[in-house]
Amino acid sequence: MSRQDDMLRTAKEVQLGNYAPAPFVLTHGRGRRVTDAAGREYLDLSGGISVLSVGHSHPILASAIGEQAARLMHVSNIFYNDRAIELAEAICARSPFDKVYFCNSGSEANEALLKLARRYHYDRDETKRIGFVSTHNSFHGRTMGSLSVTGQAKYRKGMGPLLQDVQFIDFNDVAALDAVVSDETAAVIFEPVQAEGGIIPATAEFVREARRICDERGALLFLDEIQTGYGRTGRFLAQEWFGVVPDACSLAKGIGGGFPLGAMAVTDRVSGGLPPGSHASTFGGNPLACAAGLAVLHILDEEGLIENARRLGEYLAGRLFELDGRLEATAGTRGMGLLQGLILADEVDPLATIAAIHRAGLLLTLAGGHVIRVSPALNVTKEELDEGLAILEGVLSDAPRK
Numbered sequence: 001m002s003r004q005d006d007m008l009r010t011a012k013e014v015q016l017g018n019y020a021p022a023p024f025v026l027t028h029g030r031g032r033r034v035t036d037a038a039g040r041e042y043l044d045l046s047g048g049i050s051v052l053s054v055g056h057s058h059p060i061l062a063s064a065i066g067e068q069a070a071r072l073m074h075v076s077n078i079f080y081n082d083r084a085i086e087l088a089e090a091i092c093a094r095s096p097f098d099k100v101y102f103c104n105s106g107s108e109a110n111e112a113l114l115k116l117a118r119r120y121h122y123d124r125d126e127t128k129r130i131g132f133v134s135t136h137n138s139f140h141g142r143t144m145g146s147l148s149v150t151g152q153a154k155y156r157k158g159m160g161p162l163l164q165d166v167q168f169i170d171f172n173d174v175a176a177l178d179a180v181v182s183d184e185t186a187a188v189i190f191e192p193v194q195a196e197g198g199i200i201p202a203t204a205e206f207v208r209e210a211r212r213i214c215d216e217r218g219a220l221l222f223l224d225e226i227q228t229g230y231g232r233t234g235r236f237l238a239q240e241w242f243g244v245v246p247d248a249c250s251l252a253k254g255i256g257g258g259f260p261l262g263a264m265a266v267t268d269r270v271s272g273g274l275p276p277g278s279h280a281s282t283f284g285g286n287p288l289a290c291a292a293g294l295a296v297l298h299i300l301d302e303e304g305l306i307e308n309a310r311r312l313g314e315y316l317a318g319r320l321f322e323l324d325g326r327l328e329a330t331a332g333t334r335g336m337g338l339l340q341g342l343i344l345a346d347e348v349d350p351l352a353t354i355a356a357i358h359r360a361g362l363l364l365t366l367a368g369g370h371v372i373r374v375s376p377a378l379n380v381t382k383e384e385l386d387e388g389l390a391i392l393e394g395v396l397s398d399a400p401r402k
């Protein structure tokens with residue numbers, strides 16, 4: 001038995017069966033390439049599902065983490081640390097937000113948003129304002145709170161009862177939003193691009209009307225930028241494309257470049273919403289994670305990666321559009337920047353197709369069950385996109401049928 005087969009057998013014995021990973025074990029990565037335990041190299045255009053903003057093992061990120069680990073890894077939140085202050089300042093300087101709270105994941109960042117909304121209204125004697133409005137097909141995380149505002153039955157199955165007082169409307173349906181936001185709504189939350197739901201961008205009208213409706217009714221507006229933030233759509237935050245500033249937004253995935261880090265960024269309006277002691281995280285804002293966050297920002301600037309995401313995002317969208325025109329196995333494309341989706345036709349088997357793509361040496365993931373998601377590192381090159389698209393076309397020309 002090969003070393004890789006041996007590891008796969010051990011994985012089945014000792015790892016919880018809540019994932020169904022592809023049948024190889026990744027051991028090394030550099031740039032947009034990863035290698036498995038059998039020595040096979042793959043081109044990674046999945047970007048770790050929008051996490052690897054600066055690619056695998058970027059030397060500047062790796063040494064920033066190493067140096068910080070040797071200097072100061074953790075202090076409790078009873079004490080300030082320099083890195084958290086610097087990172088919060090850097091995020092505020094690049095965004096319309098005034099204050100930042102750090103945590104460790106996207107779910108936690110959304111959990112913080114929900115608690116912020118409840119406590120903010122409570123402190124204003126608006127005790128009836130406890131409801132949330134979210135969208136069908138959304139994904140906001142797996143903790144009980146974030147799951148409660150996640151609008152997909154498959155993630156909620158068997159997990160109830162979840163938070164009550166959550167109403168779901170169709171994404172991009174302004175009339176539906178207008179009909180449900182009331183004086184009992186604490187906050188409206190949605191993603192600028194529904195990512196796990198199948199790479200569905202919000203319309204500018206929906207985002208702008210959401211701001212107007214929330215303002216009119218006294219509800220808070222939250223955007224979940226966990227998959228879209230930190231440059232992925234070609235702007236620092238996707239909300240910039242719509243010219244809308246929410247009261248707060250959640251960030252995670254790409255902000256640590258692979259190091260676990262989440263954040264909630266808020267405007268002054270709600271910055272006092274969580275008074276001392278009302279919310280906390282042991283690891284949140286630890287110097288090591290924040291050093292990673294700072295290094296990612298440094299690399300984005302030095303290498304012009306947000307501009308690269310915009311330029312190559314347009315290129316990728318154009319190439320996927322052409323591909324879709326040539327192929328019978330696909331049924332359209334959609335996305336923003338370097339978060340693009342190629343929709344598989346009904347008769348194509350998505351799981352068998354993604355497995356065939358992996359076997360062909362290309363790492364991509366599915367979104368929404370039937371959409372091939374292309375979300376590479378923001379430092380991907382045109383040549384790498386071309387190489388990946390050629391592999392993709394080869395597989396889809398003879399795509400496995402259901």
Ligand SMILES: Cc1ncc(COP(=O)(O)O)c(C=O)c1O
Pocket residue numbers: 105106107108110139140141142191195196224225226227252253
């Ligand atoms: C938009 C969005 N929100 C929240 C989450 C949850 O993040 P995490 O898995 O880090 O808890 C994800 C993860 O896929 C996401 O895409």
